[in-house]
Amino acid sequence: IGMAAILLLPTGLDLLSTTKDAGTPPTLQKIFSFSPGFNGLLYQPYSCGLTILCLYTLLLSIRRKSTRILSIFLFLCLTINTFPYLLSGLLYVRYKVLIPLVPLLLLLCVKTLESLFMGKEKHSLLLGAGCLIPAAFSRYSKGILIDCLWMLASFLLIAFLKRYLLRIHLVHSKQEQMPSLQKALPLCLILCVPAVCLSVCMGQKEEYISVSDNRQASFQQEDLSGIDLDQDYRFECLTEPYANTNTQPLPGIGRTSMYSSVTDCHYANFYYNTMKNPIRVRNRVALLTDGNPFFSYLMGIRYISANLDCLPLGYAPLREQKDSTVLAENTNVLPITYTSTSQMSQNEFEKLSFPYTLEALTRYTIVEDLEDRNAITAQAFLKTSQITPVSNQEFHLETPVNRNINPEKEVQLTIPVPKTIKSQLLILSADVVSPNQKEVTIDMNQIRNKLSGKNASYPNHNDTFTWILSSNDIIETLEITLSAGDYHLSNWQIWSMETKDWGNDSVIPLEKSESNPASSKGLVSDHPLHTQGSLLVHGRVTLEESGSLVTSLPYRQGYKAYVNGEEIDVSTVNQTFVGIPLEAGKYEISIFYTPPGKIISIWISLASLLFFLIWELLHLPKLRKRTDGHTTA
Numbered sequence: 001i002g003m004a005a006i007l008l009l010p011t012g013l014d015l016l017s018t019t020k021d022a023g024t025p026p027t028l029q030k031i032f033s034f035s036p037g038f039n040g041l042l043y044q045p046y047s048c049g050l051t052i053l054c055l056y057t058l059l060l061s062i063r064r065k066s067t068r069i070l071s072i073f074l075f076l077c078l079t080i081n082t083f084p085y086l087l088s089g090l091l092y093v094r095y096k097v098l099i100p101l102v103p104l105l106l107l108l109c110v111k112t113l114e115s116l117f118m119g120k121e122k123h124s125l126l127l128g129a130g131c132l133i134p135a136a137f138s139r140y141s142k143g144i145l146i147d148c149l150w151m152l153a154s155f156l157l158i159a160f161l162k163r164y165l166l167r168i169h170l171v172h173s174k175q176e177q178m179p180s181l182q183k184a185l186p187l188c189l190i191l192c193v194p195a196v197c198l199s200v201c202m203g204q205k206e207e208y209i210s211v212s213d214n215r216q217a218s219f220q221q222e223d224l225s226g227i228d229l230d231q232d233y234r235f236e237c238l239t240e241p242y243a244n245t246n247t248q249p250l251p252g253i254g255r256t257s258m259y260s261s262v263t264d265c266h267y268a269n270f271y272y273n274t275m276k277n278p279i280r281v282r283n284r285v286a287l288l289t290d291g292n293p294f295f296s297y298l299m300g301i302r303y304i305s306a307n308l309d310c311l312p313l314g315y316a317p318l319r320e321q322k323d324s325t326v327l328a329e330n331t332n333v334l335p336i337t338y339t340s341t342s343q344m345s346q347n348e349f350e351k352l353s354f355p356y357t358l359e360a361l362t363r364y365t366i367v368e369d370l371e372d373r374n375a376i377t378a379q380a381f382l383k384t385s386q387i388t389p390v391s392n393q394e395f396h397l398e399t400p401v402n403r404n405i406n407p408e409k410e411v412q413l414t415i416p417v418p419k420t421i422k423s424q425l426l427i428l429s430a431d432v433v434s435p436n437q438k439e440v441t442i443d444m445n446q447i448r449n450k451l452s453g454k455n456a457s458y459p460n461h462n463d464t465f466t467w468i469l470s471s472n473d474i475i476e477t478l479e480i481t482l483s484a485g486d487y488h489l490s491n492w493q494i495w496s497m498e499t500k501d502w503g504n505d506s507v508i509p510l511e512k513s514e515s516n517p518a519s520s521k522g523l524v525s526d527h528p529l530h531t532q533g534s535l536l537v538h539g540r541v542t543l544e545e546s547g548s549l550v551t552s553l554p555y556r557q558g559y560k561a562y563v564n565g566e567e568i569d570v571s572t573v574n575q576t577f578v579g580i581p582l583e584a585g586k587y588e589i590s591i592f593y594t595p596p597g598k599i600i601s602i603w604i605s606l607a608s609l610l611f612f613l614i615w616e617l618l619h620l621p622k623l624r625k626r627t628d629g630h631t632t633a
Contacts, residue, residue, distance in 0.1 A: 002608025009601035015089030015262055017556065017596070026093050031085050037137035040078045040095040041105075042144070043198060047095035048078070048102050051194045052131050052147040057112035058105065059127040064115070067108055074101060074108070091261060116155075117162075117188065123155065147194045154190045161187055227318055227327075229253055232335045232509070233302035238312075239325055241288040242281060249305070254336075256299045256552075259286040266576040267554040271295075274361075274575060276354060276466045280448040282439070283458030290447045293425060293470045294358040297333045297503060298574070299552045304328050310446050313424055313470035313499060332502065334552070335509045337537045337591075339582065341547035342506040344381070345370035346575075351378040355427045355495055358468075359387055363504055365550050366574045367581070372546060386501065387427075390494040394418055397430075397478075397492045405482055405489075413480040423496035426469045433463075434487040441483040445469050451487075465489075506547070510539035513588060533560065533594030542586045548573055549580040549589060562590045 001008070040047045041055060048054075061071035077083040077098060087097040115121035128148075135144040235253040237244040245259045256271075263285065271277055271287050275295045280288055289295060291304070291312035304315060308324045311317070315328040344364040352360055360366070364376055392398075395418055404411050417426070434440050437454035442465060449465035452458075469475055536553065553559075555578050559570045563580065564587060573579030578591065 003605050003612065005601045005604035005608065006598075007601075009597045009604065010595040012089070013597045014595060015091075026085065030093055031082055033081050035079050035081060035137075036133060038078055038134045039138065040084060040098045042134060042138065043140045044095065048098055048105065049198070050102070050105060051198060052144060053151055053191055053194070054105050054109050055134070056128060056131050056151065057109040059130065060112045060116075060121065060124060061108040063124070064112075064121065067111065070104065071108060074104060077101060089262065113188070113191075117158075117185075128152065143198075150194055151191065157190070158187055230302065232337070233300045233333065234336070235303040235305075236289055236296075236301050238289075238291050238304050238306040241290065242286065244305075245286060245288055250303060253303065256295075256301065257287050257289055259288075261285060263287065264554050264556060264576075270574075270576045274357065276358070276468065278447055278449045278466060278468075279460050279462040280450055282450060282452040282456045282460060284460050284462075285458050291470065292468050294362055294468070296330065297362050300334050300336050302330055302333050304330075307446075311472060313472060314502075315472070334504070334507060334550075336553070337510045337539070337549070337551045339508045339510070339541050339543060339547055340365040340504055340506050340550050341543065341545050342504050343367050343370055343372060343375045343548065344378075345375055348376070348378040348381075352381070354429075355387055355468075355497075356382065356385055358427075359385055359497070361574060362502070365504070365548050365579070367548055367579070368572060386498040387495050388497070390421060390496055392492065392494075394420060395494050397428075397494070398490060401430075401480065401482070401489055405487065406484055407486045409484050411482045411484075413478075413482065415478045415480060417476055417478065421496055422474050424471055424474060424499055425497040426467075426475055427495040427497065428467045428469070429491075429493045430465050430489045431463060431491040432465055432487060432489055434485065436486055438485050438487070439483070440485055440487045441481075442489075443479075443481040445475075445479050508541060508543070510537065510541050510549070510589065513539045533558070533592040533598075535590065536593055537589065537591035540586070540588050543582055543584050546581075546583045549582055549587075550574065551578045551591070553578045553591075557596050558594050560592045560594070562592075563587050 038055060041050055042052070043049060058071055058075060061067045062075065064071075077087075078101075081093045084095055084097050085091075085093050088094055112121065116123065128151075131148055131151075132144070135141040135148075138144060229250060229252070231252045231254075233253070234255055235250045236255060236257060237247075237249065241257065242259075245257045248255065268284065268287065272279060272284055275292060275298075277288070277292050277295055278290050280290065289301075291306070293313045295301070296304075296312065296314075303318075304312070305321075305325060305327055306312070306315070308317065308320070308326045311326075311328055312330075314330040314332050316330070317326040318329045319327045321327065342364045344360060344366055346366055346368045349357065349360060349366045360378075360381055364381075367375075397415065400413070400415060404413055428444070432440055432442075432451050434451060434453075439453040439456075440451040442449050444467045447467050447469065449462065449467065450460070451462045451465075452460045469478075537551065541549070550573050552574075554576055555570070555572045559578055561568055561570045561578075561580050563582070568580065570591075571579050571581060580589065580591075
């Protein structure tokens, strides 16, 4: 464990620094409860998935002095829910986190079976009967009973064959027993029959991805020949966001979406609550985008994979793949790192309401504790806003939508956009109520919103659906798909937006620098920059007036920034991203990231490795004497 600290400690600290988004936390009763059904050990596919034989040998291992401590530890991990809760980083009680214990359980099983076979250890009728206890608390009760009977019959058959072989060969001394007993070893394979049956039965119930499933079919390297992909920007897949969320189809190009049990709470809040990306699945754990033009601009999503007939605003095809899927590019998005002199203070930003907050984020950099008198105010911004509310009298959706909701089947609607609204960008929102707490899904122009049902493991609490529709052409119709169910949509709000003056006109991209960041002027020789972690940003920029270096790297502990060789504090911009305040002047800037705990974990791993080597060297003479003794015998 000590040698693995270089991996375990930074990972553990990272898990503890994050939160489980929107999940229902386990109760204290569940955390400190006992699992008499051994759900963490027996049969279940998302646990250790072992058989009664491993439980029986684990109990026998507790009797043996040499394995007692390890066996007791494993027994507690498998029966007390506190251990899965701790191993899951205080997130939830899930038995899949116990799967790494399988090698230790199998080791104890093999050692115990060897002792039983060689006669060094005796069976225990009491512990064997104890293996029946899980049958009273597990949904696999019949399987447990059959498994116990099979194990009993197998051990009896093995014992009978051993006695028979010893009798017919008239073996009396222990030295003569082994060659005779070796003939009974193949019979021990019958103990594996329940495990084989379990694997086959569980495998038939699993839903595996079909070979014909092409949802993750991406552009191959040969498909990208002749296309110069800029790694200062990002990529997203809009055709199958859920299936492709954790893939990286374009080499070297990052993404904004992810699906993980843990996530940065500030980034997740920005992703869904500030940018209003639609929640298309049953939880908020999956961060999936649907072509939100404000989010795409701010996060530098220059490349997308999308259907040719529904490209978002600003995207043009680069390369067509198949089934009308294209790789598209939008050159009018922000790079990952840039400088901006158009700024708004966080206090002024908080005076704005949705959707004006989205436009403000694309036109200005939001900075905390901003003292610039020339910074824009919320009132001045609203006077120049390009967003226009659409009255309910002009575009009334509540009646036609609610009238067509069918409790039995899915319904598809086509609603024309009034000719008075000529826009390439429409923003719509509606409150949804499901009296029976059933799941609700509504697609609008291929953008999906979902309200999870009462039985969802991670309820998304998506009570307000938001659709941000954009197109390179005027939006003329709304293609709506209503899921079956009994629910109601109300408080419809609609806005349109002009897009001719889109974006922040004060942006200056960071000029890449080929020089070594460690050679920056003012940096002392005994403190080289290359020891400060992974280099994420390095380049030069010139500002004519005060502003900020802005990135779309989510802020967290571990960032270090150097301006002209001197370390400065990193601040947050745009609510949750890494930024650096700058005055007018010329700068060479470097930003590094080191996971918290990495340095100390390296020392722990090195010390543990050194201790292990010394221990082995000290015990080497004893091992040689023992080996020589066995050879002489």
